[in-house]
Amino acid sequence: MRPYCYLVVPAMTFYACSAGNSSYEATLDSTTVASESNSYTKAVETAAQAGEEVPALNSPARKHVRTADVNVRVANVFSAATTLEHVTKGMDGYVVESTLSNELGAAQDIPYKGDSMKHVQLYTAIANLTLKVPAAQLDSLVSTLNNVAVFVSTRTLKDDDKTLEYLKNFMKNEEPLTPVAVTKKSDPLQTATYQDEKKDEKVERKIANFAILDDANYATLKVQLSQSEQADVQIVVNPESVTRARFGTELLTALSTGTTALRNVVLFFLQLWPFVLLAIAGVIGYRKLASKKVVVAPSKTEN
Known part of the structure; x- marks a missing residue:
């Protein structure tokens, strides 16, 4: 030995x-x-x-540190999360974190009446829980989770042995701190800093051991709950019917729009006047050349 x-x-x-x-x-x-x-x-x-x-x-x-990570699908996320929270408190545990959220999917607007429509939004409810219970109650809590689950996606159970780490920290802390002798060549500031660092290391090891004891006594369960995709249907106002103007207003708007279109057409053709002049000049020149050819042709036949 x-x-x-x-x-x-x-x-x-x-x-x-x-x-x-x-x-x-x-x-x-x-x-x-x-x-x-x-x-x-x-x-x-x-x-x-x-x-x-x-x-x-x-x-x-x-010092066994037990943890579990489970991802399951349930029939109702809110009901399952509430059940797990109550069971955890009944086991003298506590809820570290509990969040509920909805992941939005596709959305579609369907005509319903003249002035309204159906807004259909698909969503998936998700809950993330972090629970701590006495280590001996972890299996019971996991069994409760299995009872409310419809489908288990993943389940990971871990048992991490922290015995040697706990013993190492303890034995180091039991060793007395050896005072550093201050000599003429030594720097007092560096010596004091060194001693403070050693004290801090001892405190950190002590806190680490408390953390190991806490984790060994209370197991941690992380759960992600989800349910099948649901549809949220709402009757909403049709924006087009609400924002559409009256008939008289639309008539005046149509007349104004037609006048504007006619003005734009006239202005467009007015902008083409150089090309019109060139076309007229080309036609006149072509006719003159054609008439000269007609006059020259009979004179040749007479000779």
């Missing part, structure tokens, strides 16, 4: 006894933290007696 295994038991016992000193530990329930550390200490001691360095894989003292 390796020597450092003997150091784990007193080190973790000391950590468990001092778990309620800081304000952050008190916020996380210092009694729970101490009991977690004590149970793990006993497990390490038992494993050491059996010639092992860490508890067995099936030991309850190991």
Whole structure:
């Protein structure tokens, strides 16, 4: 058996006894933290007696972080989401996040009456939930989800063992900080910065262990709920019938439009006067040339 295994038991016992000193530990329930550390200490001691360095894989003292990610289709998204939220609270869990939204599809306007129409909008209701329940209740919550599901698209269950990471952080924190001696050649500012960084690293490792304990005690379930595409039908006003002018107004508008069209035609032909002059000149020139040819032709026949 390796020597450092003997150091784990007193080190973790000391950590468990001092778990309620800081304000952050008190916020996380210092009694729970101490009991977690004590149970793990006993497990390490038992494993050491059996010639092992860490508890067995099936030991309850190991820090297993359980998560689940499920994507299902249900008959009614709102009803299923409400059911899961109530069941979660009944298991002494809590809802981290719950969002409901609609993904819009194709839309079409269908004539209904003279002044109205049907607006048909296709949509798909979607809900995204993030739930946390005691780790032992995760399977029950997943079973409840399976009962309300019509079709399961994907389901992913994970069990991440954080035991070694937890033990590594704990053992590093139990090592006392070695003060750095300040000499004439050393920079006091750099020395103070180094010591502060070491203290911050110790605090971060301690917080990381609290996070591991929290995740090990409460499993996380992420759910995406969806339902079949639905149609939202509304009777809306026909914009064309509402905005159309009266007959008299349309008659005056038509007369004005016709006058404008006639004016545009006249102006268009007036703009072509150079081409008209060229055409007239061409016709006159052609006729003169034709008449000269007619006069010259008889004189040749007489000779």
